[in-house]
Amino acid sequence: MAAQMAVNSGASLWGPLKELWETVEGAVWRRQAESVHLLGLQLKKHKPHFLSLFRNPPKSAEQREKVRKASLEGISIQGQQGARLLPEALLTEAFILSDLFDMGEMAALELLLAGEHQQSYFPGLTRGLVAVLLYWDGKRCLANSLRTLIQSRHGKTFTLDLSGELVALTTRFTDELMSQGLTQRILTLVSEISVPREFERLQKQCGLGNEKHRKEVADLIKECRLSLAECLFAWTCQSPLTKDDTLALIGHLETVTAEADGSLDSVNVALLMALLYCLDVSFLEQGTEDREDLLQALPLLTEREYVSAVHCRLVEAQPWKLPGLQAVVRLAWALSLRALSQLPQGAALVEFTEGDESLADQALLDSVFLFLTEGVLSCEGFTQEEFYTRRLHSLITDFLALMPMKVKQLRNRADEDARLLHMAIQMGSEPPTSLRRDLDHLMILIGEFYSKDPFNLELALDFWCPSESLQHTSLTGSYLGVALQRPPHKQVVLSKFVRQMGDLLPPTLYIPYLRMLKGLANGPQCAQYCLCLLRANGAPLRENLQGAAASSPVSWEHFFQSLMLYHENLRRDLPSADTAQYRHPPLRGITQRELDGLTSFLQLLTTIVTWSESARLTLYKHPQWTPVVLMLGLAQCSIPPVLKAELLHCLAAFGKSPEVAASLWQSLEYAQVLQTVRAPGQRAGAGIEVELNEIESSCEEYPLTRAFCNLISTLVERALPVNLGVGLRAPGLQPYLDFLRDSVFLPFPTRAYRRAAEKWEVAEAVLEVFHKLLQDYKPQPADFLTETVVLQGEQIPALKPPGYSLMFHLLNDSPMLALCLRLLEEGLCHLDTYAPFPGLYLCPYLCVPVSIPLYVCVCVCTYICVTGMEFVQLRT
Structure with a gap:
């Protein structure tokens, strides 16, 4: 015992x-x-x-x-x-x-x-x-x-x-x-x-x-x-699961509730995906060697009782606790029935497959695409599993390929709703309550889904059917990872959907369509395809504005002509020197919807030029559009900070090419987006410093500041001009560094933030610039000598390399060093609570300004030991 x-x-x-x-x-x-x-x-x-x-x-x-x-x-x-x-x-x-x-x-x-x-x-x-x-x-x-x-x-x-x-x-x-x-x-x-x-x-x-x-x-x-x-x-x-297990899984999902933000948690997303794979038949398209064995093991084809039980449960079920979740399952079942009806074995299931249309209609009534965006994609764990991504891709593409008439109905309904909305606006009455946004939600879902590709699958390639040479021999079409000379029918249908949705686009669909294209342009090859689509949509350039206006609203011609007209309109009412630029007048000659459209198109442009270097250089060198000059011109005008931030993000994307970055530095200096030429002690009268202190601080939102930091971060990585501003001021990057340090970094803990996480996002953005400058800096003996330059006939001290300036502040008892150490302490205190807080994932960046200079300091000491007293004498 x-x-x-x-x-x-x-x-x-x-x-x-x-x-x-x-x-x-x-x-x-x-x-x-x-x-x-x-x-x-x-x-x-x-x-x-x-x-x-x-x-x-x-x-x-x-x-x-x-x-x-x-x-x-x-x-x-x-x-x-x-x-x-x-x-x-x-x-x-x-x-x-x-x-x-x-x-x-x-x-x-x-x-x-x-x-x-x-x-x-x-x-x-x-x-x-x-x-x-x-x-x-x-x-x-x-x-x-x-x-x-x-x-x-x-x-x-x-x-x-x-x-x-x-x-x-x-x-x-x-x-x-x-x-x-x-x-x-x-x-x-x-x-x-x-x-x-x-x-x-x-x-x-x-x-x-x-x-x-x-x-x-x-x-x-x-x-x-x-x-x-x-x-x-x-x-x-x-x-596959057995009939009883499948019904048990459905029964569990019937009782699921959402998180506080309306999304599913990771556990329920996993169970939802389990059911979606259980109802999936798209794998039969792959044509693998064991296809027949898989067919025999599929209860959807071999067990009539299985199909009957699942169908009755989904058709006759009482409303679930989450109607959107019920809509997703119903849509998946409708697509499975449609796919089964196209197989020879599906003839025996005709009494069930005939109900696919009504199931899809019920799913649409419960806003299935909206729930997929807000309830599934918003789940933090969704992007961490590759086969979640593949299954949702299959669900979206199956709907477009297997139910083309349903897609056409959505477009017809959207056109009719746009007409009714236009009439209501013209008559000054309230919009009809019967308006639906199913096609809007579908486009937004596609845009949000394909804009995130953590596994670099580039599944959006299925939406692009190669119709012309794109300078890449590999762009002959791909489907399910197999290179093809002739695209399959499904890829042709998806490509047709992308092109037809842009034809005669009603105003209500303009922004959703641009958001969809932004997602579908996410990837090197996808960006090149999207570039060609927007080029093909445009009418041939003409001298007069009427010819330009004849192009599609979703084309390069229309977009850049709109920016040019907007710029010209703003230039007629430029604020004088004595009227603060930061007092934005009401939007002149442009509605809020048009402003949102410009913002969406800038985001699309940013995505394309980020991924495709050839698109970047092609657009940059275009003689009529001159996008960099145009966007810098708009950045000088009185426009909302959100739009100006998108302009700077787009410029940063262009700056990823070294040859563009070098000229962009000069253009940025010439445009005085940051006022670098002014008398000693004079306050900035215009530019981003005024925007930060007067507009963003009062609004407690800082999109423009973060965008400017992103632009500088990109430019210092690609090109670091030593003669920037020569002839107008002491050449160098010191004014930009002073602004980032004194106006952005040092005051950021004391500013008010409407969104708590943005405080740490601002810190991350500016510290990333410091990090890059410190990483690339190698101390030289000449850095410790006092040199002068001639400016307008006077001798003035020459500016030091930016890395030296940062090292000087971080290796002395300065406000910058004190703030860095305080941030480290604050970050550790937050981490010691073992509770989530806004900006948690940004804390590692706060260690950069201290760790890098200390490392470089060791390198300097080593260098001194090696070179001997000559180095010390130079310093003295």
């Missing part, structure tokens, strides 16, 4: 599960030798843990009595001889832990002993608090092991290129788990486990420590929930 009741000092709910995770990770991710054999042994050993999944060993009177007597009679511990007497306090904690997690008394005692053994790794925590961490860490290891095993299965979506023996082992093992109710168990756990609920239980028993401990426990609980949800996601990526 004593041997059977021996305590595992490694904790059976932690140590063995840690070993399991290390074995699974070594076999699947690290491909270790003999890993298959070791994995087989571990899976056999831990199969009960997987089958019971997160169930703790039950309490028993025998165990409780044994633990209660451990202070008098002792208790056997594995690996130790004889019985060990345990203190009464430890036993009391074991009973508390047993009641807290509803686990056997021996398991609770094991966790406490393991916590005591691991206590040195957790300074400041008691063994009980460490035991709580070990408990959830064991759960995390089990959940991660299960997810990795499922990911290694053979399936229809991806492969990890593992050995056949390993894949067969994990597929067979996980099949057995799934057949014994794994889906139901996971959904139950996801519903039951939550951070607030667990914290409430722990708080009652003093199971929570300091802020760091609370953060670690919360992170472990969140990871457990997410890993469990990702188990179902990984399964449906590779294999």
Whole structure:
């Protein structure tokens, strides 16, 4: 009996599960030798843990009595001889832990002993608090092991290129788990486990420590929930769920609620994607070798009862807690039915496939595209999973390709609504309440979705059908990663959608269409295609304005002509020197909608020239448009800071080419966007310094300042002119550096901010400039000599290199150094709270101004030692 009741000092709910995770990770991710054999042994050993999944060993009177007597009679511990007497306090904690997690008394005692053994790794925590961490860490290891095993299965979506023996082992093992109710168990756990609920239980028993401990426990609980949800996601990526499991997943999603900002959390996004993959048939388009095997394993084609049950559940269901979530699932099911109807096997399902139109209509009525944008794309975890991105891409493109008549109806409805809105405005009445924005939402969804490409998939290429040579032999078309000489039908349809949506574009769709193009231009090849589209949309240039006006509103000609007319209109009413430029008069000759349109087109232009160097140089060298000159001219006028910020962002994109950056420096100096030529002591009468102090500070928003910092950051990286401003002032970058330091950086902590995170965004923007200048600076003996230059017949001190100036301020007792150190302290204080705060991800940038100069200082000292006293004499 004593041997059977021996305590595992490694904790059976932690140590063995840690070993399991290390074995699974070594076999699947690290491909270790003999890993298959070791994995087989571990899976056999831990199969009960997987089958019971997160169930703790039950309490028993025998165990409780044994633990209660451990202070008098002792208790056997594995690996130790004889019985060990345990203190009464430890036993009391074991009973508390047993009641807290509803686990056997021996398991609770094991966790406490393991916590005591691991206590040195957790300074400041008691063994009980460490035991709580070990408990959830064991759960995390089990959940991660299960997810990795499922990911290694053979399936229809991806492969990890593992050995056949390993894949067969994990597929067979996980099949057995799934057949014994794994889906139901996971959904139950996801519903039951939550951070607030667990914290409430722990708080009652003093199971929570300091802020760091609370953060670690919360992170472990969140990871457990997410890993469990990702188990179902990984399964449906590779294999379909059974009818009962699919209905259970739908039932869970019916009860899901949104976060405070209206988005889904990462767990529910994973479960939604699991269901979308479960209903997916687009993988059949790939034409892989095992296509027939996949067809036979697809219940959508082989099980009529499956289709009937899912169809009835989605058609006749009561409204879900999130109608938008219900709309997404209905749209996915409608597209699956439409795809099935086009397969030979779909003839037997005609009574269900005929309902695809009505399902799509219901989804549109519930604003499906708006929910995908605000509820799914807004989730922080969405962009962290490649196959979420691929599935949503499939959903969007399937809708456009499989339901072209529905898309046409959306366009007709948008045209009619635009006409009604125009009539209402003309008559001075309220707009009709029946107006819908489905096509707007679709375009905005496409723009937002494809504007983020963290995995560099460039899926937006499917929307571009090569119709002309683009100077790239690889641009002959691609689909599903396969190079093609003739684009497939789906790609042709998508390209046609992009082009036709821009024909006879009503004013209400202008901005959404530009936002869509901005997303579809995200990528080197996509940007080149978009450049050609806007060029093809334009009519041939003519001398008169009537010829220019004949071009499409979505073309380079129309856009640059609009900017030119706007510039000319503003120049007629330029403010005089005695009237502050920062007092923006009402918009002259331009409506707010037109202003928004210009802003959207500038963002599109910025995207194109950012990604495509050939587009950048082509537009820059265009003799009629001269975009850099035009935008700098507008930047000198009295326009809203938001529009001026977009102009500077666009100029920064042009400045990515070194040959453009060099001339852009001179143009920037000539335009006096920052007033660098003025008498000593004279205050700036115009320019960005006035904008910052008078407009942005009063509005508590700083888009123009951040854009200017971005422009300078780009330019100093590409070109660093030493003769900037020669003949008008002492040449160099010192005026720009003074502005960034004295007007932006030093005052930024004391300014008011409408959006708290913008405070740290301003700091990041200016520190990035300092970082680049310090990184590139190499101290030279000449930097420490006093030199002069002749300006208007007078000898004046020459300006030092910008890196020297920054070093001087950071290696002396200056306000800049004091602020840097204070920011480091403030950042550490925020991080010590282990709570999220605005600008958290920007904190590393605050270390740059201190770390770089100190490193350079060491280099200077080394240089002094090498060169000897000559260097010191030069300095004196």
